[in-house]
Amino acid sequence: MAKEKNIRVGISIGDPNGIGGEIILKAFEDPTMLELYTPVIFASTRLFSYYLKELDLSAKIHGIKSLNDVVPGKINVVRLLNEDFKVQWGQVDKKAGEVAVLSLRAAVTALKEEHIDVLVTAPINKESIQSEEFKFPGHTDYLNQELEGESLMFMVSESLRVGLLTDHLPISEVSKNITAKTIKTKIGTIKESLKKDFAISRPKIAVLGINPHVGDNGVIGTDDQDKLIPALEELREDGNIIFGPYAADAFFGSANYKNFDAILASYHDQGLVPFKTLSFGSGVNFTAGLSHVRTSPDHGTGFDIAGKNEANAGSMIAAIHTAANIFRNRTMYDKLTSNVLKSQSRKRREY
Structure with a gap:
């Protein structure tokens, strides 16, 4: 050999x-x-x-x-x-x-x-x-x-992969930078990366909501109902194995993340706080999509x-x-x- x-x-x-x-x-x-x-x-x-x-x-x-x-x-x-x-x-x-x-x-x-x-x-x-x-x-x-290519901040460890829909933005700028196009592009990048970079043939991807409790049907903001949910439905219709949006506060504590090949978080701290809590010292920041x-x-x-x-x-x-x-x-x-x-x-x- x-x-x-x-x-x-x-x-x-x-x-x-x-x-x-x-x-x-x-x-x-x-x-x-x-x-x-x-x-x-x-x-x-x-x-x-x-x-x-x-x-x-x-x-x-x-x-x-x-x-x-x-x-x-x-x-x-x-x-x-x-x-x-x-x-x-x-x-x-x-x-x-x-x-x-x-x-x-x-x-x-x-x-x-x-x-x-x-x-x-x-x-x-x-x-x-x-x-x-x-x-x-x-x-x-x-x-x-x-x-x-189009870059994606993808935090990876042996047991967890978290991609970011938006990364280094002030929290006040997050919502306006989330569009249907961005959602579809980032999920497409994660899917492609899981196949090419991690040898996962049929990736399962979870998506976290933008607002607390995924907006509670519009009570806490309408970003999820107006932007995220319609985009995810279109992606599922195209055959993508996409789940969510999930309320971010309980997703990691319940260990639900273990059921997926990757998670897409809406903004920096929503994804990196749990990632670093679970993987600090062994985690890696990978720039996918390039x-x-x-x-x-x-x-x-x-x-x-x-x-x-x-x-x-x-x-x-x-x-x-x-x-x-x-x-x-x-x-x-x-x-x-x-x-x-x-x-x-x-x-x-x-x-």
Whole structure:
């Protein structure tokens, strides 16, 4: 049997004043990880040498000048930064934001040019990254611009998958951004992702209501009756296995989520509060719907523990494993569907 491909995992460092560098290095302290994956970190050897010394970590890095110099079995660090950056643990700093954006841009370019197979992003600080050149509330919106497809924020763990109908919006903006088109598009993206990325042939999807108690038949708002319910009925008529809308307050506590392959939440906290409660430390933020695979840990920059060697790398490790599994599933899906199309084409010619 041929040996499985060692997957090239590109990693952007996130905010260098946070725990990103720590969890990246801790993720690859286990030699087994380097047997499965080839990490390519977009930063500088000077910065990561500093992390190793300050945090007393045992990993060994390999500096490279070019992506053509990547070595399997090594923690490759691309020499991206031309000037010294002074780490200020736990501080919101514009210079740190510039470093985070520089790393992200370089990693995304490498992804598009197929120098890496998947992208894993360490956490950024949404305040420090803002500039005239970079005006995005987070990774997802930037990736949606740079890669083909329509992005969906999809939080995944071994037992739970939660997609978001709207993501980084003020609560006052949620309702006006929910339309029949958005509902159908997001559910279509979840369904496609479950089939291609998670190898689920007939996905079952649950949808949470917009208003408390799904609006109580219009008593607490009419968004569910006017927008959500009609859209779901149309989707079911087209053969989609869609359930709901469910009242969000009891859905997770009753363990009803275990009956479905994925859940679509109407807004950020409706989905992420229960997800992180149930999966924190092992959950992964996956950007579904795009032409390339990107994942991230399910937590933030950890400024409160930065520089203390207290960060847990579990979610970063899960993000790496998840990205690789999705990449393999997509590769297999594309191969199978390609074979089917070739077979159909051959039959038509014979006919």
